[in-house]
Amino acid sequence: MKLNIKLQNVFLEMVCFLYIILFTYAAISKLIDFENFQTQLGQSPLLSAYAASISFLVIFAELGLVVALSLRVSRIKALYLSVGLMTVFTTYIILILNFSSFIPCSCGGILEKLGWNEHLIFNLFFIFIGSCSLLLHQYDKKGIISLLLIVVSSVLFVVFLFLSSEDTMKKQNPFIRRFTPNVASRTLTKNLNNYGFYFAGHSKGNIYLGNTISPLTIIEFDSTLQHKKQYSIQLTPDTLPFRAVKTKILGAHFFLYDGSIPIIYRGLVSDWKATIWVTKKPYFTTLQPIDSTLCVFRGQQLGTYENILGTIALDDSLKIRKQKHLLQKQIDGIFDTDGTLTYSEGLKKIVYTYFYRNQFIVADTALQLVHHVTTIDTTTRAKLKVVRVKKSGDSKLAAPPYTVNLRSAAFNELLFNQSGLRGRYESKKNWDHASIIDVYDITNKIYLSSIKRNYK
Structure with missing residues (x-):
């Protein structure tokens, strides 16, 4: 009708x-x-x-x-x-x-x-x-x-x-983050009353913390953070002139190293006694255990002092492999290739995230490049002012660096990267009260989402 x-x-x-x-x-x-x-x-x-x-x-x-x-x-x-x-x-x-x-x-x-x-x-x-x-x-x-x-x-x-x-x-992300609400929440907290602690590793459901002030002390927490144990590492020998000792725990083993001295200790978490595992070579600036007989390290190339990646393997005999082409030089090969070294146990891949550019590299344990992955910010080239001191010949930064990636950690196919830069449509107020973690799919080379964790 x-x-x-x-x-x-x-x-x-x-x-x-x-x-x-x-x-x-x-x-x-x-x-x-x-x-x-x-x-x-x-x-x-x-x-x-x-x-x-x-x-x-x-x-x-x-x-x-x-x-x-x-x-x-x-x-x-x-x-x-x-x-x-x-x-x-x-x-x-x-x-x-x-x-x-x-x-x-x-x-x-x-x-x-x-x-x-x-x-x-x-x-x-x-x-x-x-x-x-x-x-x-x-x-x-x-x-x-x-x-x-x-x-x-x-x-x-x-x-x-x-x-x-x-x-x-x-x-081709134009530096726009996707914040996923409620994907991460603070469930347990523990006041450590000390700023010298760092995460040393985990094993059998327990969390281990090292301490830069007391480098031979290890604190163990269970997964509820209610039960705490303290251990003292015993070194044999214990007279080496270390400067800044770090401990990494992987499964049943722990590794203790400095880098300024080309010596690595290894021991068992069952008794916290360590003996010299590798001695005399190489010098390195950071170390990441892969398994009980293999570690990946970042060291410096003789003569140029440029950063390189390498592996140390010791089972029946010592094998040291270096790969000087994995880290790509932009300015000096030292500061511009500085970054975070981590390892994905699930993927069996080494991941190295540059501090000062929007990229991380993925390599296998034989130091063969798998691929480069671009992070979502737009800083393709490190913004650093490097000067060389004539008297000593040392390289130094003449101005504060423009830091893109602060630190990262890999878990299976995911890379969790704490960013140092504010993206588009993000207020400065939020950045002053939170840390931002960007999540990437290592295998598929894509950005997934971001997590905002408030300081309080």
Whole structure:
């Protein structure tokens, strides 16, 4: 049954009026809190790569439709576009609810108080009344096809943005982080009352801490942090002139080293007694045990003093292998290749993360390069001012370094990297009270997400 023309026009004007109110309110809310709106879009799991352009486009579209819906000459075309815009918003919500690891919000005002399911129903209502109004105005083949084209085009547009944004964020990230809420939480704490502790390793569910102030002391906690034991490492011999001793624990063994002295002690955590495992060579600056008979180290090339990676293996005989081409020189080969050395036991891969550039390298235990991985920041070249002291011949930094990656740790196929740089759409206030950890898939060479841990 057809409604008469007068009722159709009244219904059309009512629907346009509701759309005008909705878009006016939505646009003004976004403009009032534009920084927050843009930040939330930037952290959206679907549209992160296009946050800057979309934040402006949405507001201009809403305000433009308000004007067009107010003019009788453009009202019908504007209503088609309004239904299309609401379809865009609705498709975005459906993708968020079904294909996102977390659910953000980028609305403003009272709409921000709605849950996602309520928001979906709200949007569907506006699509329904807008479609009904258009079909009552032009219920023929042309009107139906036009409406279907608008709806389908809107859906495909959002799907395209989603797929292309995913590819950009994972492979060509423009330094936009995706913070996953509630993925990490502080469950247990223990006040150590000392700033000299460092994480030495774990074994059989126990956590071990070393101490730079008392280098031969090891503290053991169980997984609940309730039970604490203290051990003293016994060295044979114990007269070597160490400067800065570090201990690394791997399974049933522990390794004690300095690096300024080319000697490595090895012992068992069952009795904490250590004897010399490797002596006389090589000198190194950092060491990472791989198993009970193999360690990877970072040392310096004779003559040039540039950083290199190598392995020490001692079973029946001592085998030292060096690979001077893994670390890529940009400035001096010393400061510019400084970084964190870690090992993924699950992947059986060595991971080295540069401090001053957006890259980490992955190599096998034979020191063969597997691949380079680019981190999400944009610092491709180390920003360092290196000077050489004529009198001593030493190289020194003449200005504070621009640190990209602070420290990292590998677990199976994941690399957890604490970043030193603030990304796009991130407020300085949050950075002053939190540390940011970016998570990468080592095997697939992609960025996954970021974790924000507040200091308190």
